[in-house]
Amino acid sequence: MSNIQAFFLGLVQGLAEFLPISSSGHTTLLQMFFGIGEAPEILNVLLHLGTLLVVLLVYRKAIWEMLRHPIKSELKWVILATIPTVIAALTIKDKLEGYFGDFKYLGYFFLFTSFVLLVGEAVNRLRAQKHKHMRWYDALVMGCMQVLAILPGVSRSGCTISGGMVTGLSRRHSVDFSFLMSIPAILGSAVLGAKDIYDAAEASGVSFTTQLTALVEQMGGAVPLAIGVGTAAVSGFLAIRLMLYIVRQIGLRWFAVYTFLLGAFLIARQILMV
Secondary structure, eight states: OOHHHHHHHHHHHHHHHHTTTOHHHHHHHHHHHHTOOSOOHHHHHHHHHHHHHHHHHHTHHHHHHHHHOTTTSTHHHHHHHHHHHHHHHHHTHHHHHHHHOSGGGHHHHHHHHHHHHHHHHHHHHHOSOOBSSOOHHHHHHHHHHHHGGGSTTSOHHHHHHHHHHHHTBOHHHHHHHHHHHHHHHHHHHHHHHHHHHHHHHHHHTOOHHHHHHHHHHHTTOHHHHHHHHHHHHHHHHHHHHHHHHHHHHTOSHHHHHHHHHHHHHHHHHHHHHO
8 A cells, every 4th residue: 555545545534434425435435446455454443543533632521521420421322322333233243244345235325325314404404493412312313323334335424413313403412422422433443453353363373463563564564554544633633623514504415415426426337337
């Protein structure tokens, strides 16, 4: 992987992680464009950690408040929202990825993201009353919606924000809670990636450090990885700020248009190439 490739992978990961357009779908497309193929776990782990650092920075005050007052704060709702994802990761994640992990489904999942965004936007506009404080059903619905993001091309932030808007949660709070939900989600994804590296090391009969070093060398060394992580962090920070502005001023419909056009293009391309 060259430095330029690492830069663009980090850029796309950071932007698409927090904008409702699916980071997994876009990184898959970019990897195919660069001819990298399926990215080694070390790259996925480090890019996710780069975006995690951004959330911790932007929401540091809210996180500190949750740690100081775990009962009175929204920490309990973050935990509740994480439970469906944990259950799905332990039971159906591998099966879903086995059935739908192929590139041929990617366009359809982008269309599904468009549908989810439009439904969330429409229901939110129709609701006369909206609440700003999290309730248990807001967290549970957003947590269940997060499970859908196991599929490539389905946006995690798009699903969770739309879920909150459908239950009557305000736009701004839906976005804020979606980003707080991303902390255990991103951390869990990084841990699972690290576990895959450990399992591969055991299967090869080498140490974890040896396996990790081999993967770093496979990706072109430490410099491209550092560039990717740094770019993911900076672009992720900009994406969060942009999202907080857009959701108040514009809404989700233009993201729905984008994912619809991208999905339709991928499906048309696939049909024409048969």
